[in-house]
Amino acid sequence: MSHRSLLSRVYGLLLLVVACRDATPPASLVSTRSDLTPPPCRLRFEPLQPSLAAATESAAERWSAATGCDIALAAPGERGDVTVELTLRIDKPDGTQAPGITSDDLQRIYIHAGSRASQQWETVPHEFCHVFGVGPEHLPGDGLCGGKGHGPAIDEAALEVACSRLACSAFNPEP
Numbered sequence: 736m737s738h739r740s741l742l743s744r745v746y747g748l749l750l751l752v753v754a755c756r757d758a759t760p761p762a763s764l765v766s767t768r769s770d771l772t773p774p775p776c777r778l779r780f781e782p783l784q785p786s787l788a789a790a791t792e793s794a795a796e797r798w799s800a801a802t803g804c805d806i807a808l809a810a811p812g813e814r815g816d817v818t819v820e821l822t823l824r825i826d827k828p829d830g831t832q833a834p835g836i837t838s839d840d841l842q843r844i845y846i847h848a849g850s851r852a853s854q855q856w857e858t859v860p861h862e863f864c865h866v867f868g869v870g871p872e873h874l875p876g877d878g879l880c881g882g883k884g885h886g887p888a889i890d891e892a893a894l895e896v897a898c899s900r901l902a903c904s905a906f907n908p909e910p
């Protein structure tokens with residue numbers, strides 16, 4: 736191998752490393768909604784309380800199957816792109832408590848500690864909707880990303896919004 740081709744290979748590798756680094760930074764979940772950029776197709780969710788791990792893992796598996804993206808729990812010791820944690824109060828404007836909320840920077844999901852376990856299982860995958868691009872609003876209809884009393888399924892409407900931001904490699908709405 737000539738010196739020149741070796742150099743070009745080295746540069747090629749460097750470029751590849753830079754490209755890979757650019758493809759997966761947690762910072763792609765940026766801090767304000769107005770300049771949100773598409774997150775990559777790999778996201779790690781980090782439950783901060785063990786009691787949230789199963790619901791978070793289930794939500795990640797369902798969203799992975801629907802989008803084709805690599806969405807999973809953060810490995811032990813790995814910092815997640817999005818944390819999922821219990822909180823004691825989520826005040827709604829009307830004074831009642833909400834079962835969950837996602838922070839404006841889309842990096843923290845809060846689940847109401849006082850809600851039933853079954854409610855938490857419904858709320859975690861719903862909050863993923865907000866992280867994936869529904870933002871502060873809800874979709875019309877009775878799919879997972881709908882408002883109060885939303886349905887359980889990752890429907891077509893949910894996927895359309897999520898895949899307009901995630902680099903989805905599949906489009907598999909749940910029945």
Ligand SMILES: [Zn+2]
Pocket residue numbers: 861862865872873881882
């Ligand atoms: Zn919501």
